[in-house]
Amino acid sequence: MKGLLAIEWLKVKRYRTFWVLIGLFALLLPIWNYEIASGFLQLGSKNSINIIDTAYSFPGVWGNLGFWGSVFVLFLSILVIIITTNEYAYRTHRQNVIDGWRREQFLNAKVLIVFALCIAATVFLFLLGVIFGVINSGSLDGMFTEIEQVGYFFLLSLNYMGFALFIAIWIKRSGLAIGLFLLYAMIIENIAKGIGNHFMDLPLFNLLPLQASDELLPFPLMAMAKNLINGGPSVSMNTYVIVTVIWCVVYYFAAKLLLLKRDW
Amino acid sequence: MQSCSTFLHLQSILSIQNVSKSYGPIRALNGISFDVPEGSVFGVLGPNGSGKTTLLGIILDVLKANNGTYSWFDGMKHEDARRQIGSLLETPNFYHYLSAYNNLEITAAIRQHGLEDRERVLKLVGLSERQHSKFQTYSLGMKQRLAIGAALLGSPKVLVLDEPTNGLDPAGIAEIRELIRKLNREGITIVIASHLLDEVEKVCTHVAILKKGNLLLNGPVDDVLRSEDQLEVKAADMAQLERVLQLMSGVKKIRPADGMLQLTCEGIEPQQVNEHCMKNGIVLSHLQLKKRSLESKFMELTN
Numbered sequence A: 001m002k003g004l005l006a007i008e009w010l011k012v013k014r015y016r017t018f019w020v021l022i023g024l025f026a027l028l029l030p031i032w033n034y035e036i037a038s039g040f041l042q043l044g045s046k047n048s049i050n051i052i053d054t055a056y057s058f059p060g061v062w063g064n065l066g067f068w069g070s071v072f073v074l075f076l077s078i079l080v081i082i083i084t085t086n087e088y089a090y091r092t093h094r095q096n097v098i099d100g101w102r103r104e105q106f107l108n109a110k111v112l113i114v115f116a117l118c119i120a121a122t123v124f125l126f127l128l129g130v131i132f133g134v135i136n137s138g139s140l141d142g143m144f145t146e147i148e149q150v151g152y153f154f155l156l157s158l159n160y161m162g163f164a165l166f167i168a169i170w171i172k173r174s175g176l177a178i179g180l181f182l183l184y185a186m187i188i189e190n191i192a193k194g195i196g197n198h199f200m201d202l203p204l205f206n207l208l209p210l211q212a213s214d215e216l217l218p219f220p221l222m223a224m225a226k227n228l229i230n231g232g233p234s235v236s237m238n239t240y241v242i243v244t245v246i247w248c249v250v251y252y253f254a255a256k257l258l259l260l261k262r263d264w
Numbered sequence B: 001m002q003s004c005s006t007f008l009h010l011q012s013i014l015s016i017q018n019v020s021k022s023y024g025p026i027r028a029l030n031g032i033s034f035d036v037p038e039g040s041v042f043g044v045l046g047p048n049g050s051g052k053t054t055l056l057g058i059i060l061d062v063l064k065a066n067n068g069t070y071s072w073f074d075g076m077k078h079e080d081a082r083r084q085i086g087s088l089l090e091t092p093n094f095y096h097y098l099s100a101y102n103n104l105e106i107t108a109a110i111r112q113h114g115l116e117d118r119e120r121v122l123k124l125v126g127l128s129e130r131q132h133s134k135f136q137t138y139s140l141g142m143k144q145r146l147a148i149g150a151a152l153l154g155s156p157k158v159l160v161l162d163e164p165t166n167g168l169d170p171a172g173i174a175e176i177r178e179l180i181r182k183l184n185r186e187g188i189t190i191v192i193a194s195h196l197l198d199e200v201e202k203v204c205t206h207v208a209i210l211k212k213g214n215l216l217l218n219g220p221v222d223d224v225l226r227s228e229d230q231l232e233v234k235a236a237d238m239a240q241l242e243r244v245l246q247l248m249s250g251v252k253k254i255r256p257a258d259g260m261l262q263l264t265c266e267g268i269e270p271q272q273v274n275e276h277c278m279k280n281g282i283v284l285s286h287l288q289l290k291k292r293s294l295e296s297k298f299m300e301l302t303n
Helices: A002-012 A016-037 A060-090 A092-098 A103-137 A148-171 A174-198 A220-229 A237-261 B002-008 B052-059 B078-083 B100-110 B118-124 B140-152 B170-185 B197-203 B221-226 B238-246 B270-279 B294-302
Strands: B012-023 B026-037 B041-045 B067-072 B085-088 B158-162 B189-194 B206-211 B214-220 B230-235 B251-257 B260-265 B284-290
Touching: A002 A103, A002 B100, A016 A060, A016 A103, A060 A092, A060 A103, A060 A148, A060 A174, A060 A220, A092 A103, A103 A148, A103 A237, A148 A174, A148 A237, B012 B052, B026 B052, B026 B067, B026 B189, B026 B206, B026 B214, B041 B052, B041 B170, B041 B197, B052 B067, B052 B158, B052 B189, B067 B078, B078 B085, B085 B140, B100 B118, B100 B140, B118 B140, B140 B158, B140 B170, B158 B170, B170 B189, B170 B197, B189 B197, B206 B221, B214 B221, B230 B238, B230 B270, B238 B251, B238 B260, B238 B270, B270 B284
Parallel strands: B041 B189, B041 B206, B085 B158, B158 B189
Antiparallel strands: B012 B026, B012 B067, B206 B214, B230 B260, B230 B284, B251 B260
């Protein structure tokens, strides 16, 4: 297993796009959050109402960073699509097998790099949270309250990047895969959710692949509003955690099935 | 000599049994079976679209056969076998943004070889000077050279080369053919797919001829052609000569050409023909064994 990740590392460590996208994620996420925390970035009217939560002290920082992180994770998902469809474009997916990999090793190597990216992104988010939290709280008090949101961010990243990996393996072509991925993540799923939940007593369409994780890290003020209003029956966080894990397993086996059956 | 080489060729490196493959309604391979003997240069010959690359894709596990089996090195696990085989399938496949040097690092890692060989193969294929340039800056010929270099990494016992001289200039083609002969002399078995007769004829010891997914012929190049050898004979009285030869067993066909008779024989040597004529009172003024070129055979078979 270590060997597979080492080989993936050889493939990406000199790939400029890899570092540019990771750099953008690592640069833009803190700048974005800094602007929100300082009130530069607002949604509402200037100097009066701002519907973006500006609480970056403990423990509010976790929910805020987690939500915005869940948006910025799109960068990393696109990166996963690019490095995977590159293999098809260069036909190196064939060469890897010709040189001695089993087909599932090709998949496992990509899964390992997805895990590595998720862990790195989660550690990065945690460190950002500590820095924002300490600056705005003045101490580490309450740091571990609501820290489970960091865990949610990890699961969400895994879900998004796992989905991206599956789409990339399924579609093979970079442009189409990225287009479909974004279309699904931002539009199709929301349409399905809106229509579906309208006709349901329980919001079961929240359990759609990416939405299941989105529910773990909702728009911060929305979460607060939901708690205040108590708007009818809802699905527990644990359910969303379990469903997210199930989706990740589904992506893996679906991708594996495709890879084992198909001509390369 | 014959028995010695027969003994050497007893063991087969690759055994293909009844392999078939369809792409939808198109039958790309139709029950192909043959063995590749150890130490041979085995040519898979056929015109474009005859199924050569499909066959190589199957034995390298990138394509799935609908039917049939194959085994490397007497049933070694396929992925272990592939690590010991240097392969070039269809096009040179490398990471465009990496140099030759860094691409070979990945090849070596997957094949579980060390890196000590890298400089040697780069030099062997003449890429030392450009080894640190990105693959995307290479010409077609350089890409092909890198692919051959990658196949040679770690001194594999078997090479599988699909159209290895594609994109090379004449000097490059000659170099690669010389390299193939040299490697074969060192005991490496080479499977080579080509649509170039000239190439197969020049370097191969064995040949399998494919046409539209069917195996037409296979065996040692000499054997495959020997039964079709032709004798040219000439004598003062051509009519008498023809009458005499018609009576000889083993002479299958007589065809007058260029003032001579061309004989298609089976199982008889030139001296037997000479003896037969002498016994019947004819002195031959010309007797020549003509190996039929693979080309004429190939054209006849595939057209």
